Amino acid sequence: MKRIFAAFLLLLGLAGCAGQQASYTTDFFAMDTFMSVSVYGDKQDDAEQTAVACEQAVNALEPALSRTREDGDLYRLNHAGGAVCEVSEDTYAAIEAAVQYAELTGGAFDPTMAPLTDLWGINTDNAHVPAQAEIDEALTHVGYQNIKLLGNNQVQLENGAQLDLGGIGKGFATDAVSALLAQQPEGAATGALVQLGGNIGAFGDNPSRDGGNWVVGVADPDNNAEFVATVEVRDASVVTSGDYERYFEQDGKRYHHIFDPETGYPADTGLRSVTVIDQNSTRADAMTTALFVMGLDDGLAFCKENNIAAVFITADKQIYPSDAVASACTYTFLGEEKGYTDAQ
Ligand code: ADP
Ligand code: MG
Secondary structure (H helix, E strand, O other): OHHHHHHHHOEEOOOOOOOOOEEEEEEEEEOOEEEEEEEEEOOHHHHHHHHHHHHHHHHHHHHHHOOOOOOOHHHHHHOOOOOOEEOOHHHHHHHHHHHHHHHHOOOOOOOOOHHHHHHHOOOOOOOOOOOHHHHHHHHOOOOHHHEEEOOOOEEEEOOOOOOOOOOOHHHHHHHHHHHHHHOOOOOOOOEEEEEEOOEEEEEEOEHHHOOEOEEEEEEEOOEEEEEEEEEEEOOEEEEEEEOOOOEEEEOOEEEEOOEOOOOOOEOOOOEEEEEEEEOOHHHHHHHHHHHHHHOHHHHHHHHHHHOOEEEEEEOOOEEEEOOOHHHHOEEEEOOHHHOOEEOO
16 A cells, blocks of 8 residues: 555656646556546546546456456466467457567566466465475476467467466556557647556646656655656656565565566565666566566666666665666656665
8 A cells, every 4th residue: 555655646746736727537446556547638528538538448458467357368368277268359469568578588577477476475465485396386387488379369378377467467558548548639638647556657748847748756665655766758658666566574584576587586686676768668567577587787788788768776775777768768866865876
């Protein structure tokens, strides 16, 4: 709960007023997190209808992307015992994207982590460190190579693999909202701010800044109600993955929800969070997870090679923006008072 309220505070430049613009905000719970969509436009009715349509678009994706919804495609696929399954277009597109990013990141992002997430009981009352033998067994089913995309929305999971699209779900939903906003008639949505958990989409004109850009805070991992940097963007998504989002503690050690597919343990690379700025929110979402697994050095090298705008925050309070940050947004370091160093 804490992280959700905190995240709302990170959106700057929204000082309650939207100038002369009509605006409508809808707050809702979906994909296991709090969400908020604000639409600004010329007419109140249009802003309201557009915001509600965005909420509906996110809710409609839930059965396509959730692996716990028993009426959903992903659940059916995961319980098909390895048989070929026909899934919805959305599910197929999301799996395709997930496989693409798994390949791009050499498996640091891997959408078949479900057996490990289950084993560790992240987000359940039974969160605990499993026995090594259990981790080893779960790892034998992990590997995006077990996903067979057969075309025509047909998918097969080999080797007891189970899909978990939690690493890109909110990004995929943000992209769906972005597409919907783009289809609105002139003036219906002149600007919009979409917050799906840690995924933020900032589109069009920001009425609180006279139609200017949107300013999004990069959270302080020690206190995510505060921020240590800001990024100014337009028509872009800002996505953060951190070890402070979902975790449990055992024997004084923190175990979070981003797993290293090689070890079966929460990625332990000395990073606290990674934020990615990208027009494509699905990609940003996959990249934050993957870069977190890669760690700082490999992550920065990967960003250089693939032109990815990312801000890394390390456990020793260094903040590293990748080279591409300068062209993707206006980045401002603000963490000095909180003991952070700008390692740019
Ligand atoms: P969040 O969804 O909480 O903002 P992420 O986007 O980083 O955070 O996704 C983490 C989720 O992705 C986990 O809860 C789990 O479902 C799944 N996951 C964990 N490790 C990986 C990984 N290495 N690759 C892909 N998905 C992962
Ligand atoms: Mg992610």
